[in-house]
Amino acid sequence: MRALLLSACLLSLPFLPGPLTAQESLHLEAGADITGAYRVAGRNPDGSAYTGTLEMTANGAQYQLAWTIAGQVFRGTGRLEGRILTVDWQGDSNPVVYVLMPDGALHGTWADGLALDRLEPLR
Numbered sequence: 644m645r646a647l648l649l650s651a652c653l654l655s656l657p658f659l660p661g662p663l664t665a666q667e668s669l670h671l672e673a674g675a676d677i678t679g680a681y682r683v684a685g686r687n688p689d690g691s692a693y694t695g696t697l698e699m700t701a702n703g704a705q706y707q708l709a710w711t712i713a714g715q716v717f718r719g720t721g722r723l724e725g726r727i728l729t730v731d732w733q734g735d736s737n738p739v740v741y742v743l744m745p746d747g748a749l750h751g752t753w754a755d756g757l758a759l760d761r762l763e764p765l766r
Contacts (some may be wrong), residue, residue, distance in 0.1 A: 721739075
């Protein structure tokens with residue numbers, strides 16, 4: 644049921660582009676640099692919206708993330724495998740799972756698929 648809910652949430656997102664071409668997929672997996680600053684927009688499990696910023700740094704194969712939302716800082720550690728970034732964070736026992744998009748944005752879900760998070764690079 645949870646996997647079905649997660650799939651339904653991800654498929655219903657209006658900001659997801661079409662499927663990746665093979666060339667785009669290879670480019671993302673081969674040399675994606677996802678470190679840097681991001682603008683954050685999302686929806687909590689209760690449906691309320693939030694915005695903020697995120698700073699992501701790399702430490703070897705691990706990524707350190709720090710979200711600043713409504714003046715509060717949340718921290719997490721993640722690993723990128725292909726186009727999927729899975730982040731364990733202090734706010735929930737379930738990870739945040741992001742998909743790396745061709746434009747460098749990360750679209751994700753958290754709270755066991757009940758909440759959404761979108762990271763847009765600030766470049």
